[in-house]
Amino acid sequence: MMRGQALIDKLGGRLDGLRGRITPNAEMDKITWFRAGGLADALFQPADEDDLAAFLRAVPEEIPLTIVGIGSNLLVRDGGITGFVIRLSAKGFGEAEVIAPTTIKAGAATPDKRLAAVAYQAGIGGFEFYHGIPGAVGGALRMNAGANGVETRERVVEVRALDRKGDLHTLSNADMGYAYRHSAAPAGLIFTSAVFEGVLADKAAIKAAMDAVQHHRETVQPIREKTGGSTFKNPEGTSAWKEIDRAGCRGLMIGGAQMSPMHCNFMINTGTATGYDLEYLGETVRTRVLERSGIRLHWEIRRIGNFRPGHEVQEFLGQLL
Numbered sequence: 413m414m415r416g417q418a419l420i421d422k423l424g425g426r427l428d429g430l431r432g433r434i435t436p437n438a439e440m441d442k443i444t445w446f447r448a449g450g451l452a453d454a455l456f457q458p459a460d461e462d463d464l465a466a467f468l469r470a471v472p473e474e475i476p477l478t479i480v481g482i483g484s485n486l487l488v489r490d491g492g493i494t495g496f497v498i499r500l501s502a503k504g505f506g507e508a509e510v511i512a513p514t515t516i517k518a519g520a521a522t523p524d525k526r527l528a529a530v531a532y533q534a535g536i537g538g539f540e541f542y543h544g545i546p547g548a549v550g551g552a553l554r555m556n557a558g559a560n561g562v563e564t565r566e567r568v569v570e571v572r573a574l575d576r577k578g579d580l581h582t583l584s585n586a587d588m589g590y591a592y593r594h595s596a597a598p599a600g601l602i603f604t605s606a607v608f609e610g611v612l613a614d615k616a617a618i619k620a621a622m623d624a625v626q627h628h629r630e631t632v633q634p635i636r637e638k639t640g641g642s643t644f645k646n647p648e649g650t651s652a653w654k655e656i657d658r659a660g661c662r663g664l665m666i667g668g669a670q671m672s673p674m675h676c677n678f679m680i681n682t683g684t685a686t687g688y689d690l691e692y693l694g695e696t697v698r699t700r701v702l703e704r705s706g707i708r709l710h711w712e713i714r715r716i717g718n719f720r721p722g723h724e725v726q727e728f729l730g731q732l733l
Contacts, residue, residue, distance in 0.1 A: 416437035427467075443482075443499065444488055450492030489720070494718065505605070520548065537610055538567060538611050540622050545559055560625060570606065574601070640713045643678060644698075656676045667693075671693065
């Protein structure tokens with residue numbers, strides 16, 4: 413019997429009554445933008461917040477849970493993922509609505525671009541930067557996503573989340589502990605929705621700002637490739653792409669993985685890349701940048717799952733720790 417079905421069978425009737433979808437041996441390469449990576453033992457897509465809470469209460473704490481969003485900033489290793497992967501459904505968690513003149517409530521599976529569009533239609537400014545972020549609200553909350561000089565922390569009022577036991581929590585902006593591309597909120601919390609605050613603005617001005625964001629992305633980023641967006645966080649006082657370029661890594665290839673010739677802080681799957689190719693390329697770049705400039709680049713892309721035996725990748729290739 414395959415590993416995923418064995419996990420589901422082990423839980424027996426504990427999963428009865430759930431309304432969401434459970435998929436054993438889920439192909440993670442189908443839901444990540446890199447289109448690479450191994451199988452998850454099982455994938456659960458809850459119908460709504462109550463269904464997710466019921467699932468969390470039903471699954472024993474010793475069974476690992478991994479939360480993923482729309483897979484835009486995610487690298488799954490080839491050995492797959494142990495336990496359940498939880499992916500919030502668009503139907504249950506993908507809506508955004510205006511609840512006050514400058515206030516929007518959005519589910520964690522709402523695409524960032526959709527949040528920007530809802531704000532535009534309501535004449536609410538301050539959300540234009542989301543138009544250029546290829547992710548969803550949950551990921552933006554977790555990593556304080558930002559672009560064009562604006563960050564998520566500037567818009568967040570409060571966040572709803574469930575813990576591992578299925579209990580509901582409401583976190584204030586301060587509770588989220590935001591820093592550059594980082595939130596200090598406990599890693600085990602699953603964000604389900606958030607309330608955002610903007611400012612009243614002229615719709616023509618909002619549209620112009622959104623168009624500028626889109627034009628910038630189309631002209632400097634490889635948005636039509638299989639990519640995970642920005643690979644590394646910007647170091648203090650410089651840009652990741654500048655250091656990658658200076659280290660001679662623009663266009664560098666390992667297997668089917670390449671640092672984009674167009675924007676060398678974007679890693680792309682040229683068609684045949686494995687999770688190993690992508691992570692090995694990333695660590696090769698980190699090593700070369702460290703050797704050249706003494707700067708330790710930090711991953712912005714989230715890497716999850718198990719290495720395939722014999723294909724482990726060490727930080728900085730194990731050479732410069």
